[in-house]
Amino acid sequence: MDSLTQLTFGAACGEAVLGKKVGGKALLWGAVLGTLPDLDVFIPLGGPVNDFVYHRGFSHSLLLLALLAPLAAWLITKVHPSTQRYYWRWLLLSFLVLQAGVLLDLLTIYGTQIFWPFDTTPHAIPILFIIDPLFTLPILSGVLAALVLKRDTPTGHRLNTIGLTISLVYLVWAFGAAEFVERRVTAKLARQNVSYSQLICSPAPFNTLLWRVLGVEQDRYFETYFSIFDGETPLSVAYYPRNLALMADLAAHPPVVKLQWFTRGYNAFATVGPYVVMTDLRMGSEPDYVFRFRVARLEGSRPTPIDDERVKTTMDWRRLTHVWTRIWNPRPQSR
Numbered sequence: 001m002d003s004l005t006q007l008t009f010g011a012a013c014g015e016a017v018l019g020k021k022v023g024g025k026a027l028l029w030g031a032v033l034g035t036l037p038d039l040d041v042f043i044p045l046g047g048p049v050n051d052f053v054y055h056r057g058f059s060h061s062l063l064l065l066a067l068l069a070p071l072a073a074w075l076i077t078k079v080h081p082s083t084q085r086y087y088w089r090w091l092l093l094s095f096l097v098l099q100a101g102v103l104l105d106l107l108t109i110y111g112t113q114i115f116w117p118f119d120t121t122p123h124a125i126p127i128l129f130i131i132d133p134l135f136t137l138p139i140l141s142g143v144l145a146a147l148v149l150k151r152d153t154p155t156g157h158r159l160n161t162i163g164l165t166i167s168l169v170y171l172v173w174a175f176g177a178a179e180f181v182e183r184r185v186t187a188k189l190a191r192q193n194v195s196y197s198q199l200i201c202s203p204a205p206f207n208t209l210l211w212r213v214l215g216v217e218q219d220r221y222f223e224t225y226f227s228i229f230d231g232e233t234p235l236s237v238a239y240y241p242r243n244l245a246l247m248a249d250l251a252a253h254p255p256v257v258k259l260q261w262f263t264r265g266y267n268a269f270a271t272v273g274p275y276v277v278m279t280d281l282r283m284g285s286e287p288d289y290v291f292r293f294r295v296a297r298l299e300g301s302r303p304t305p306i307d308d309e310r311v312k313t314t315m316d317w318r319r320l321t322h323v324w325t326r327i328w329n330p331r332p333q334s335r
Contacts, residue, residue: 002136003035006034006104007031007034013097013164014027014033015030015157017096020154022083033094037065047255047308052259053122060116061116069091073091106124107128109202110122111124131206135171135174138164139167142159173208178201185199198264200214204225209228210323213225219245222237223237223286242267246271249302249304253295253296253305259293274297275298277292277294277311279292293309294306294309294311
């Protein structure tokens with residue numbers, strides 16, 4: 001999830017666990033612990049591709065964070081000696097925030113190595129877009145209420161609990177929506193004789209009503225959208241080339257190998273000027289993708305491996321109006 005969500009979720013958990021006992025300190029340390037795992041973005045890992053594929057690696061290990069929780073609780077009681085008698089509550093707060101924050105990241109499309117170091121597979125259960133206002137706003141509202149309202153009344157604490165509960169109920173909805181969408185989409189694709197070897201459904205930006213569907217079959221992939229209000233309308237499926245021939249001389253090139261592993265096959269190649277660019281198809285939509293990397297330079301018609309370099313992508317935010325239109329209209333006008 002985005003940094004604001006992780007910070008506020010940690011603060012809300014801190015208030016729920018220890019807010020009545022230690023006041024604003026619980027909010028503060030919950031926010032710090034909620035942000036902590038994502039600080040790995042400031043660690044240079046050896047290049048753009050390494051920074052991409054190893055983000056949410058060791059710093060998101062459930063095992064390492066479980067071992068870190070007692071240390072965090074001990075440190076907090078050293079900073080605030082008057083709260084020493086609440087050590088076990090601090091331990092619960094630390095464990096809960098660190099573990100839950102990583103599990104929130106697991107619920108987005110990116111990929112999180114929660115079982116590192118025993119299993120470095122980037123796992124993902126994509127039921128939330130990385131920024132989802134309907135998940136974040138109730139938590140944020142509760143945290144602000146706890147901060148603003150006087151400590152001599154329980155109202156702020158109660159509003160924080162209510163906000164946290166609403167967001168957790170929304171998670172339950174998102175799990176149900178994901179299951180519903182997968183069943184309906186696979187059934188529709190079967191009726192339309194759309195074949196694929198891999199398929200993934202993930203929420204479109206900022207909501208869980210519209211879902212992006214990405215399918216891969218050999219040297220092509222397709223994209224379509226499904227709204228939970230679509231009914232029996234057939235899916236509008238658009239196909240695009242993966243250009244795997246460009247990979248022929250690059251199969252052993254380390255950035256390509258790492259991207260193949262991290263994207264789990266949801267990738268494509270293209271020539272952009274004199275360069276071969278490799279794209280992670282999971283994050284973005286046609287024609288705008290967030291993670292694209294130059295991996296080779298064309299020498300004549302043959303690609304020569306180069307040091308990887310991330311391609312800066314300019315997003316056309318006007319396309320987001322498509323999301324709102326498509327939610328309600330199964331046959332929208334082309335973007």
